[in-house]
Amino acid sequence: MENKPIIIIGAGISGLTLCLTLLKNGYNTLLFEKESEIDQRGAGINISPNGNAILYNLGLKDKITNLASKPTSIELRTFRKGIIVAKQNLNESCEKFFNYPFLQMQRKDIINILKAEIFSINPGVIFTDHTFESYSEKESSILAYFNNQKTIEGSMIVGCDGINSSVRKIMLPESEVRFSGIVAWRGLVDLQKLSKSTREMSTTVWMGRNSHFVHYPIKKNKFLNFIGTIKKEKWEDNSWHQEGTKEELQNDFKGWNKTVIEIISNIEKPNKWGLFERSPLPRWISKRAVIIGDASHPMSPSYGQGANAAMEDSIVLFRSIDESKNNTQQALEKFQRNRKRRSDNLQKSSKFNTSLFHLQNPILKLIIYSGLYILSHLIPFILIKSRWVYKYNAFKVKLK
Numbered sequence: 001m002e003n004k005p006i007i008i009i010g011a012g013i014s015g016l017t018l019c020l021t022l023l024k025n026g027y028n029t030l031l032f033e034k035e036s037e038i039d040q041r042g043a044g045i046n047i048s049p050n051g052n053a054i055l056y057n058l059g060l061k062d063k064i065t066n067l068a069s070k071p072t073s074i075e076l077r078t079f080r081k082g083i084i085v086a087k088q089n090l091n092e093s094c095e096k097f098f099n100y101p102f103l104q105m106q107r108k109d110i111i112n113i114l115k116a117e118i119f120s121i122n123p124g125v126i127f128t129d130h131t132f133e134s135y136s137e138k139e140s141s142i143l144a145y146f147n148n149q150k151t152i153e154g155s156m157i158v159g160c161d162g163i164n165s166s167v168r169k170i171m172l173p174e175s176e177v178r179f180s181g182i183v184a185w186r187g188l189v190d191l192q193k194l195s196k197s198t199r200e201m202s203t204t205v206w207m208g209r210n211s212h213f214v215h216y217p218i219k220k221n222k223f224l225n226f227i228g229t230i231k232k233e234k235w236e237d238n239s240w241h242q243e244g245t246k247e248e249l250q251n252d253f254k255g256w257n258k259t260v261i262e263i264i265s266n267i268e269k270p271n272k273w274g275l276f277e278r279s280p281l282p283r284w285i286s287k288r289a290v291i292i293g294d295a296s297h298p299m300s301p302s303y304g305q306g307a308n309a310a311m312e313d314s315i316v317l318f319r320s321i322d323e324s325k326n327n328t329q330q331a332l333e334k335f336q337r338n339r340k341r342r343s344d345n346l347q348k349s350s351k352f353n354t355s356l357f358h359l360q361n362p363i364l365k366l367i368i369y370s371g372l373y374i375l376s377h378l379i380p381f382i383l384i385k386s387r388w389v390y391k392y393n394a395f396k397v398k399l400k
């Protein structure tokens with residue numbers, strides 16, 4: 001690749017994964033983050049076999065498994081009476097059929113592990129307090145402009161700057177994100193504060209009307225992570241993330257099963273997130289810039305694929321760069337060609353899961369829940385529904 005650095009914007013999961021992979025393979029790269037510290041916020045995150053294929057390949061198996069929880073099963077339940085609609089083992093199937101486990105972690109633990117690995121190779125490549133503002137492309141390089149008046153010249157810019165990506169706004173100014181009509185409550189509860197029966201539950205999805213509530217243990221079963229999504233008319237302001245109150249959260253899940261009520265009553269500080277969406281974009285690349293992760297394909301959390309897809313992008317982009325030698329345009333086209341269809345499908349499947357968990361019509365509910373009940377007794381449905389997602393190995397998949 002050309003000698004000028006590959007400029008990465010954003011130190012979230014995709015930016016850090018890409019930076020680490022490039023450094024490990026001897027590439028010149030610089031990463032710029034707008035915050036003054038690499039972001040430590042966030043609650044639980046799912047790392048499915050396709051994500052672990054990447055983290056294990058990067059040599060992080062022990063560091064990840066030391067901090068992760070490993071769910072035995074997943075249960076789908078009705079929101080009030082708690083009737084089990086479907087129950088499936090998770091890890092036995094994942095390790096047997098997809099070679100890697102299904103793990104649940106705190107987002108900041110993954111961020112810290114990736115950051116520490118980067119620092120151990122070269123502590124001088126990450127620059128905080130650098131808000132990217134715009135870029136201009138030249139024949140043989142690209143210039144990145146930051147809010148502190150700095151300009152950096154590189155061979156390409158990779159926008160890993162999340163749902164409100166500034167790189168995307170320059171590349172595709174007409175592509176706005178819109179409020180999806182769904183707000184997600186997120187929080188952590190000390191597992192020891194909960195009753196024995198709640199402590200012993202593995203991943204559980206409570207399916208309501210226009211709402212669902214998911215919880216699972218994280219941090220080697222020290223905390224319980226929950227996400228409660230609910231339909232709302234509007235999102236109060238332009239920020240995507242706010243502190244909420246316990247009363248408001250209690251009100252949103254009033255009348256739900258006593259397990260849900262117990263979890264909510266033990267939360268200290270719930271946060272709420274407006275979920276934003278955008279239809280698949282026509283392209284993610286320009287001459288010397290590319291957007292990856294949430295910047296290019298934000299997805300609802302109902303399939304737990306946001307972080308996994310972001311890491312897949314990082315690895316396929318690295319491989320496209322590596323296989324295209326000095327030709328930046330060829331590398332970017334190869335990346336887009338190999339990732340577009342899968343990411344579009346992941347976006348659609350995540351949206352479908354939200355509708356499945358939010359069913360309103362009682363007859364439709366009866367039909368679908370009965371189908372799920374029967375199917376889950378016949379065959380591990382993750383093998384049918386999620387095979388194409390979990391078996392993907394970004395390091396090994398053949399690139400066209």
Ligand SMILES: Cc1cc2nc3c(=O)[nH]c(=O)nc-3n(C[C@H](O)[C@H](O)[C@H](O)COP(=O)(O)OP(=O)(O)OC[C@H]3O[C@@H](n4cnc5c(N)ncnc54)[C@H](O)[C@@H]3O)c2cc1C
Nearest residue numbers: 010012013014034042043131132161162293294306307310
């Ligand atoms: C603070 C935070 C907490 C989250 N918590 C959870 C969670 O609990 N559970 C969950 O499932 N998902 C969570 N997510 C979302 C999840 O991380 C992403 O959906 C997924 O990992 C895709 O990652 P990404 O790298 O594309 O973007 P992100 O992880 O969103 O990272 C984007 C990064 O770019 C930086 N950035 C943005 N604009 C600029 C700019 N102009 N210049 C420089 N830097 C910029 C941001 O500060 C951020 O560090 C969280 C995201 C963030 C930012």
